[in-house]
Amino acid sequence: MNPENYYEVVAADLDRYAKVPDDVLLEIVTRDGACMWLWANDDGPDWEDDEITDRDAAARLCAGCSVRRLCLELELRTAGEDTVGVWGGLSQEDRREVYRVWRARREGGERS
Numbered sequence: 792m793n794p795e796n797y798y799e800v801v802a803a804d805l806d807r808y809a810k811v812p813d814d815v816l817l818e819i820v821t822r823d824g825a826c827m828w829l830w831a832n833d834d835g836p837d838w839e840d841d842e843i844t845d846r847d848a849a850a851r852l853c854a855g856c857s858v859r860r861l862c863l864e865l866e867l868r869t870a871g872e873d874t875v876g877v878w879g880g881l882s883q884e885d886r887r888e889v890y891r892v893w894r895a896r897r898e899g900g901e902r903s
C-alpha cells in the first residue's frame with residue numbers, strides 16, 4: 792500500500808466515529824488509553840534508545856492500545872493540522888497527512 796492509500800484507509804476507518812460527541816471520545820480515551828494508564832501510574836516507557844523516531848514511538852506506545860482510532864479521531868478534531876507528538880498510533884507527520892484526507896471526507900459528508 793502506498794502512503795496515499797494508507798492515509799485514505801485510515802481516514803475512512805474513522806468515518807464510523809463521525810457522530811460520536813467530543814466529550815464521549817475524551818471520556819473513553821482518557822479512561823482506556825494505554826498511555827493514560829502508564830502516566831497515571833508514573834510508569835512511563837523506559838526507552839534507552841534515544842534515537843527512536845516519532846513513528847517508532849507511536850508504534851511502541853500505541854500498538855496495543857484498544858482505543859487507538861478513537862484517540863486519533865479526537866486528536867484530529869481538537870488539534871487538526873497543528874497536531875504534534877504521538878497520538879492515535881501515528882507520528883505527527885503521518886497524522887497531518889491523515890488530517891488532510893479526513894477533513895476532505897468530513898467536508899464532503901460521511902461515506903460510511
Ligand code: SF4
Nearest residue numbers: 824826853856859862
Ligand atoms: S492511541 Fe496511543 S496516544 Fe492514544 S490513548 Fe492510546 S496509547 Fe495513548
